[in-house]
Amino acid sequence: MQRNRSRESRPVPSARVDGLPRTDTLRATQVYRREDGAWMVARRPGDTVTG
Template sequence: MPAPTEEFLAEMLPRQTAAERAIHNGDAGPRTALWSKADPVSLFGAWLPIRTGWADVSDAFRRVAAQFSDSREYRFEVVAAGASGDLAYTIGYEHNTVTLNGKPATYTLRVTHVYRREEGEWKIVHRHGDRPPDEPAPDAPLNSR
């Protein structure tokens, strides 16, 4: 892996993993802090309609966090990543064991993130998550409102 990609991953992945654990414990704050507030930003959520613009994206994070608690495991398995200049991306799988709408759930999502460096700090500007074709749907789907 080229040095810029290794440096990006070393800087970003620990912060992103901590933020994902927090949102799966009901706290959207750390995820919100990792995202750019400068449009364009977009979220193609696994269970939510497409969101664009910071107001819609941040609202989606609060809604998602409200449905999760008791994160017992979160792991991000990186399949591919790259960084060049002020842009970077990750592609991988998120493995989760949590409580979703009051019921235990274990699931995997395929996820792609796009990052932009702003004032020297990496920020997420896009997330696309969906279930792999062979992954069963959780028993308690997220509210799509």
């Protein structure tokens, strides 16, 4: 089974705090696997970037 991985970080609007929009930067890793000649996302874990 072949696997491929990519990573990205980007700001996304996530919530409102005290009525103001709050933007967090999320880091996500996408893991792909090859099925029948096509790349499919196997999983996409993500978390917030701190510091």
